[in-house]
Amino acid sequence: MTEVPAFTSRTDYAASLLRQEILSGKMEPGDLLAESAVAVRLGVSRVPVREALFTLEREGFVEFSGTGRAFVKALSPQDFDELYTLRLALEPLAARLASPSVTCDARLLEKNIKDTNRAKTMLDVTRLDLEFHEIILEASGNGRLLKLWRSMRGELELWLGRLHRRHQVQKLDTRAETMRSHQTIVDCFKQQTPAACESLMRKHITGWREWLPVLPEGE
Amino acid sequence: MTEVPAFTSRTDYAASLLRQEILSGKMEPGDLLAESAVAVRLGVSRVPVREALFTLEREGFVEFSGTGRAFVKALSPQDFDELYTLRLALEPLAARLASPSVTCDARLLEKNIKDTNRAKTMLDVTRLDLEFHEIILEASGNGRLLKLWRSMRGELELWLGRLHRRHQVQKLDTRAETMRSHQTIVDCFKQQTPAACESLMRKHITGWREWLPVLPEGE
DNA sequence: ATGATACAAACGGTATACCGTCTGATTTTC
DNA sequence: GAAAATCAGACGGTATACCGTTTGTATCAT
Structure with missing residues (x-):
C-alpha cells in the first residue's frame, strides 16, 4: 500500500x-x-x-x-460455486504433488500461521489464508497449476472481501479454526504420505465451504 | 483459413x-x-x-x-507433463458435470466423430480431437472450468502439431483409435452415471498419454 | 589478443490525436 | 400521445510520433 x-x-x-x-x-x-x-x-x-x-x-x-x-466484476453465488468446484479439483492435487518437496517450505507455512495469529483485521486473515494455499500451489512444482490457481485467487479475494464488508462477519471469527486447520496440514506434510495430504486438503476445502455464512443474493 | x-x-x-x-x-x-x-x-x-x-x-x-x-513458445517434455496432469484433473470432472446435460449435445459429439472420419490430414484429426473434448467442457456448465481448459488448448495444439511435423507420426494413424474411444464416451454419456463418465474420461486421458510416441527432446 | 567502453540500431513504453461506432435523449412526424 | 428518426456526446480502436532502455557491435586502450 x-x-x-x-x-x-x-x-x-x-x-x-x-x-x-x-x-x-x-x-x-x-x-x-x-x-x-x-x-x-x-x-x-x-x-x-x-x-x-x-x-x-x-x-x-x-x-x-x-x-x-x-x-x-459482479459475482453471483453460482460464480462462487464454480470457484469452489475448481478449488476442489486443483488444490488436493497440488497438495499431493507438493508433499515430497514441501519439507523445505514448511517453515514458510508455519510463518504464515504465526502471521495469521497476529493479523489485525479479518481481511488480513483472509489474505493470509489465500497465501497459505498459494505456497502449496507453488511447492507443487507445476507452474501451470499455479497459474490456474492465480487466475482464481482474485475472484476469491473479491468475494470474501465483499462478504466481510456486507455482513459484518467479523463477528464470526474464523481465525482460530483457520489456524488449527492449517496446522494439521503442515503436520500432514511433515509426516504423512502424498495421498494423505491430498485427502486432507480435500477435506479442508470442503470444510471451508461449509464454514462460510449464508451467501448473499446475486449482485 | x-x-x-x-x-x-x-x-x-x-x-x-x-x-x-x-x-x-x-x-x-x-x-x-x-x-x-x-x-x-x-x-x-x-x-x-x-x-x-x-x-x-x-x-x-x-x-x-x-x-x-x-x-x-518453446515446449519441453516437462511442459507437456504439466499439461497432462492438468487434463487429468479437469477433464474427468468436466465429464461428470456434463453427463446430466450432455444428452442434447450428443449430436454435436457424434457429428465431431463423423468429421474426424472425413478429415484429410492428421492435423485436422488432432484439431477435431481437441474440439470433441472442448464440447464436453462447454457442456459441463462451469464457465471457469472451460476457461482454464481453453488456456491450455493452444499449448496442446502446438505440441501435437510439432510432434506431427517433426516425427512424421502420420504413419502412426491414431484416427481409428480416437474415433472408437470417443464413441465409447458418447455411449457412456447416453447410458451411464456421472461417476462412470468421469471414470471413463480419466481412462481416456491416461490412454491418450500412452499412445503418444516417444517425446522429442526439449526445444 | 583481450578486455572494457562507447556508440548506434532496435525495441518496448507511452502520450496524443483522429476516427468510427454505440448510446441515449430530444425532437419531429404520424 | 406514441413511435421513429436524428443529433450530440462518450467511448473504444487505431495510427503515429517520441522517449528511454536494452542490446549488440565496433573501436580503443591495455
Whole structure:
C-alpha cells in the first residue's frame, strides 16, 4: 500500500491502484471503468490503462462487455460455486504433488500461521489464508497449476472481501479454526504420505465451504 | 483459413494470422516476434499487434521475456507433463458435470466423430480431437472450468502439431483409435452415471498419454 | 589478443490525436 | 400521445510520433 511507488511501468501502476480500489470496495460491482476517465484520474494515458484492465480481467477483478467496456466484476453465488468446484479439483492435487518437496517450505507455512495469529483485521486473515494455499500451489512444482490457481485467487479475494464488508462477519471469527486447520496440514506434510495430504486438503476445502455464512443474493 | 476476412478488430486480425503462422510451423519455437516488424508485415500499427501478442500469450502460443519481448513458445517434455496432469484433473470432472446435460449435445459429439472420419490430414484429426473434448467442457456448465481448459488448448495444439511435423507420426494413424474411444464416451454419456463418465474420461486421458510416441527432446 | 567502453540500431513504453461506432435523449412526424 | 428518426456526446480502436532502455557491435586502450 504505502510502499515506494517504484513500478516498472505505468501499466503496473494503474493495475495496482485499480486492484486496490476494487478490493477495498471503493468501486462497486458493476461500476464502469471507462478508459478515458480512469486515465485522467490516474494521470496516465489510455494505453497503459487499457492494458491494466486486460490484466485485471485475467486476474478476475474486471469483466468486459460485448462492446469492450470494462466493469468491476459482479459475482453471483453460482460464480462462487464454480470457484469452489475448481478449488476442489486443483488444490488436493497440488497438495499431493507438493508433499515430497514441501519439507523445505514448511517453515514458510508455519510463518504464515504465526502471521495469521497476529493479523489485525479479518481481511488480513483472509489474505493470509489465500497465501497459505498459494505456497502449496507453488511447492507443487507445476507452474501451470499455479497459474490456474492465480487466475482464481482474485475472484476469491473479491468475494470474501465483499462478504466481510456486507455482513459484518467479523463477528464470526474464523481465525482460530483457520489456524488449527492449517496446522494439521503442515503436520500432514511433515509426516504423512502424498495421498494423505491430498485427502486432507480435500477435506479442508470442503470444510471451508461449509464454514462460510449464508451467501448473499446475486449482485 | 480462407474465410471472409471480416474481423471485428485489427487485434483479432493480427492474433488470428499469428496464431495460424505459429500453428503451421511457419514460425519456429523461440523466434522473436518484435512488435514493429510484425506490425509492418501485417500492415497494421503496433498497438493492435501488442494486444494480439498478449492474447496469444494467454492462449499459450507466445511467451514474454523479462524485458517484455515476445517469442514463439518453446515446449519441453516437462511442459507437456504439466499439461497432462492438468487434463487429468479437469477433464474427468468436466465429464461428470456434463453427463446430466450432455444428452442434447450428443449430436454435436457424434457429428465431431463423423468429421474426424472425413478429415484429410492428421492435423485436422488432432484439431477435431481437441474440439470433441472442448464440447464436453462447454457442456459441463462451469464457465471457469472451460476457461482454464481453453488456456491450455493452444499449448496442446502446438505440441501435437510439432510432434506431427517433426516425427512424421502420420504413419502412426491414431484416427481409428480416437474415433472408437470417443464413441465409447458418447455411449457412456447416453447410458451411464456421472461417476462412470468421469471414470471413463480419466481412462481416456491416461490412454491418450500412452499412445503418444516417444517425446522429442526439449526445444 | 583481450578486455572494457562507447556508440548506434532496435525495441518496448507511452502520450496524443483522429476516427468510427454505440448510446441515449430530444425532437419531429404520424 | 406514441413511435421513429436524428443529433450530440462518450467511448473504444487505431495510427503515429517520441522517449528511454536494452542490446549488440565496433573501436580503443591495455
